Amino acid sequence: QVQLQESGPGLVKPSQTLSLTCTVSGGSITTSDYAWNWIRQPPGKGLEWMGVISYDGRTNYSPSFQSRTSISRDTSKNQFSLQLSSVTPEDTAVYYCARDSDYHASWGEYDYWGQGTQVTVSS
Secondary structure, eight states: OOEEEEESOSEEOTTSOEEEEEEEESSOTTSTTOEEEEEEEOTTSOOEEEEEEETTSOEEEOTTTGGGEEEEEETTTTEEEEEEOSOOGGGOEEEEEEEESOTTSSSOOEEEEOOOEEEEEOO
């Protein structure tokens, strides 16, 4: 069974960089054709896709986040990470990592999710 687990600080100060790591077990992040996503949900709002790193290391970002988001991976640890710079209180959200079963599909199908981690940006 594939499991994803987010980890990282739950509190970040404004202007700092939010950094989270997703640890994957039960499957390799390099297996074709899976893709590994970061998705967030601000309080009272819907899910917001941030970006993705593919099984072969290609990245793609939402235009809303592209300028300040970086997704990377460590294949030796079977982990991928999110860095969101210059955070503001509007970045307060539950952050999820999730697997997309087909990187090449036009619509994401997230078959496995982490439990989510609350990140609060202090005012």
